[in-house]
Amino acid sequence: MDCIFCKIINGDFNTEFVYENDYVAVFKDINPKAPVHLLVVPKVHVESLNELEDKNLLGELLYAVKETTKKIGLKSYKTLINTGKEAGQEVFHLHVHILGGEAALPTV
Numbered sequence: 129m130d131c132i133f134c135k136i137i138n139g140d141f142n143t144e145f146v147y148e149n150d151y152v153a154v155f156k157d158i159n160p161k162a163p164v165h166l167l168v169v170p171k172v173h174v175e176s177l178n179e180l181e182d183k184n185l186l187g188e189l190l191y192a193v194k195e196t197t198k199k200i201g202l203k204s205y206k207t208l209i210n211t212g213k214e215a216g217q218e219v220f221h222l223h224v225h226i227l228g229g230e231a232a233l234p235t236v
C-alpha cells in the first residue's frame with residue numbers, strides 16, 4: 129500500500145518518534161504550522177475518521193496526545209482531525225494534529 133504514514137510507522141525513513149506505544153506513533157509534522165506541530169498516528173491503517181470502526185483506538189489516540197504533551201512539557205495546545213478532502217485532509221491515514229506554542233493560541 130502506498131501510504132506515507134504506514135511507511136513512516138514501518139521505519140522506512142528512520143523518522144524519530146517523539147512518543148510511541150503499541151497502538152500509535154507520534155512524530156513531527158514535516159511542514160509545521162505552529163511552533164510545536166506533531167502528528168499522532170495509529171499503527172494500523174485507517175483512511176480517516178469516516179472509516180474508523182475500532183472505538184478503542186480513539187481513546188488510544190487522545191491518550192497518546194496527553195502522554196506526548198506531558199512528556200515534552202507542553203501544557204497548552206490544540207488538537208485537530210481533518211476528515212475528507214474538502215476539510216483539508218491531505219494524508220489519508222487517520223491522524224490527530226497537536227498544535228502548540230504562541231501561534232496556535234487564539235488571538236481574541
Ligand code: 5GP
Nearest residue numbers: 132155156157158159210216217218219220
Ligand atoms: P492533513 O492535512 O491530512 O490533516 O495533514 C497531513 C499533514 O501531514 C500535513 O500537515 C503535512 O505537512 C504532513 N505530512 C505530509 N507528508 C509528510 C511526511 O512525509 N512526513 C511528515 N512528518 N509529515 C508529513
Ligand code: ZN
Nearest residue numbers: 131134173221
Ligand atoms: Zn497508512
